[in-house]
Amino acid sequence: DGGITQSPKYLFRKEGQNVTLSCEQNLNHDAMYWYRQDPGQGLRLIYYSQIVNDFQKGDIAEGYSVSREKKESFPLTVTSAQKNPTAFYLCASSRGTGPRELFFGEGSRLTVL
Amino acid sequence: QQQVKQSPQSLIVQKGGISIINCAYENTAFDYFPWYQQFPGKGPALLIAIRPDVSEKKEGRFTISFNKSAKQFSLHIMDSQPGDSATYFCAASRRAGGTSYGKLTFGQGTILTVHP
Numbered sequence: 001d002g003g004i005t006q007s008p009k010y011l012f013r014k015e016g017q018n019v020t021l022s023c024e025q026n027l028n029h030d031a032m033y034w035y036r037q038d039p040g041q042g043l044r045l046i047y048y049s050q051i052v053n054d055f056q057k058g059d060i061a062e063g064y065s066v067s068r069e070k071k072e073s074f075p076l077t078v079t080s081a082q083k084n085p086t087a088f089y090l091c092a093s094s095r096g097t098g099p100r101e102l103f104f105g106e107g108s109r110l111t112v113l
Numbered sequence: 114q115q116q117v118k119q120s121p122q123s124l125i126v127q128k129g130g131i132s133i134i135n136c137a138y139e140n141t142a143f144d145y146f147p148w149y150q151q152f153p154g155k156g157p158a159l160l161i162a163i164r165p166d167v168s169e170k171k172e173g174r175f176t177i178s179f180n181k182s183a184k185q186f187s188l189h190i191m192d193s194q195p196g197d198s199a200t201y202f203c204a205a206s207r208r209a210g211g212t213s214y215g216k217l218t219f220g221q222g223t224i225l226t227v228h229p
Contacts, residue, residue, distance in 0.1 A: 004156075023189070035219075040122060040221055041220050041221060042117075042119070042202060042219040042220050042221040042223070043202065043217075043219040043222075045216060045217075048216065058216070067183075090156050090157070092156070100161070101147070101159045101162075101216060102149075102157075104156030104157050104158065105156050105158055106154070106155055106156050107154075107155070
């Protein structure tokens with residue numbers, strides 16, 4: 001079955017440590033996205049990538065980094081510079097750019113102790 | 114200008130009732146308005162979407178009403194069921210042009226609880 005796989009589902013880290021969240025898709029989608037979800041704030045875009053080896057900052061990119069070396073993969077690193085990293089992180093993909101349906105993974109919940 | 118404001122934050126409805134969630138936007142460049150449904154512990158999934166050339170779109174028990182002049186759109190769930198209990202997000206995306214093309218701006222979310 002095609003879909004988006006995020007791992008790990010739950011992650012605990014100490015303050016000051018970098019953390020990398022994995023996102024893999026087998027939908028052959030060109031575009032991939034990372035969103036952060038906090039209660040009462042909806043989904044906020046962190047980074048997005050429209051093609052391999054290219055990505056753009058979203059609305060809340062500070063303290064995060066990404067790479068897009070393969071079409072299928074779009075990992076997100078939460079760095080120690082992110083002031084409030086505890087959140088639910090969602091990866092998504094779409095067939096192309098433009099207003100199209102986003103397909104989401106099941107999310108990764110990061111808790112920084 | 115990029116915000117989408119959603120209300121209410123939470124909603125409790127009895128089984129069989131009508132659930133109504135409202136969204137408002139400022140950016141007149143938005144021209145695609147989807148609603149996403151999210152169950153606990155899962156990612157959101159597209160429920161229904163509308164473009165501004167129509168005032169209403171219906172899919173089963175779910176209807177989007179769109180008021181272009183007021184820059185508002187709403188989701189109506191008829192005959193609400195306990196299985197509809199979820200978080201609902203409205204969103205908006207702008208038409209072609211510029212680096213923000215295709216980016217979805219989401220509302221704050223509404224937690225819907227349907228009591229049996």
